[in-house]
Amino acid sequence: MEKILKKTLERQTWVKNTPGIPDYFGVRVVGLANTYDGDRDTVYQHSEVEEIETSTEPVLNNYTLGDLQFDESNTYWGNLYIFDNSSFLKDCDYTLHLNVRSSGYISAYRVELYHLTQEFYKFFKSLNESQNNKIGNYGMSFVLPSYTNFINGAGVLGGYNVKSTIWIEKK
Numbered sequence: 001m002e003k004i005l006k007k008t009l010e011r012q013t014w015v016k017n018t019p020g021i022p023d024y025f026g027v028r029v030v031g032l033a034n035t036y037d038g039d040r041d042t043v044y045q046h047s048e049v050e051e052i053e054t055s056t057e058p059v060l061n062n063y064t065l066g067d068l069q070f071d072e073s074n075t076y077w078g079n080l081y082i083f084d085n086s087s088f089l090k091d092c093d094y095t096l097h098l099n100v101r102s103s104g105y106i107s108a109y110r111v112e113l114y115h116l117t118q119e120f121y122k123f124f125k126s127l128n129e130s131q132n133n134k135i136g137n138y139g140m141s142f143v144l145p146s147y148t149n150f151i152n153g154a155g156v157l158g159g160y161n162v163k164s165t166i167w168i169e170k171k
Contacts, residue, residue, distance in 0.1 A: 015085075015094045015113070023085040024121035026114035026160070027052075027060075029098050031106035032167055049079040050109070053099040059083045060096075077127040080114070084121065108167040120158030122147040 015025060029050045034043050054060040060081050076082065088094050098111060116124075126147035148154050 015088075015096060018085070022118065024082070024116040024118055025084070026080045026082045026116055026121075026124070027096060027098065028080055028112040028114075029100050030110050030112060030164075031100070031103065032108040032110075033103075033105050034107050035105065045107075050100040050103075050106075051079055052081055053101065054081070056099055057097050059087060059094070075128070075131060077124060077131055080124060082116065082121055082124050082128070102170075106170060108169050110165045110167050112162055112164045115161045115163075117158045117160065119147075119149050119156055120160055122149075123156040123158060 029052055030047050031050045033046055033048050035046065036043055052060065060076075060083060085094075100109070123146065130146065146154075147156060149156055149158075
């Protein structure tokens with residue numbers, strides 16, 4: 001995992017590809033929010049997961065022409081943006097461009113890169129597909145059940161490893 005997340009600078013993250021081996025990842029951008037409690041002397045800090053603008057990042061942008069025509073969304077469950085290495089070149093480092101909307105109350109950001117098992121990836125992918133399938137609610141598309149890897153049961157057994165950067169002060 002150390003080789004996967006090399007460094008983060010201005011919300012860019014480098015991912016190391018292992019050729020020939022399917023790999024699954026997730027990424028989150030977390031903001032450090034400052035909240036004032038009535039008087040200006042007391043400041044509370046808490047972290048919140050930020051929404052990433054996916055239109056500028058090909059790995060995270062899953063839109064097709066049909067999706068755009070039917071006004072489909074491209075949201076990710078829990079703002080965990082999942083992807084696999086199938087679109088990477090054979091032996092390369094890939095740079096993710098993680099653009100988030102600027103908020104006045106966010107003072108710093110950090111990037112969390114997740115290395116997912118195949119089962120965990122398939123489960124989150126099925127949640128995203130179900131959540132983004134608006135036309136399925138009207139009978140114009142199939143609604144698929146969530147992925148499970150239990151026989152005669154429901155649920156998923158999967159895992160992940162996460163690596164976080166330090167807090168990067170907002171410029």
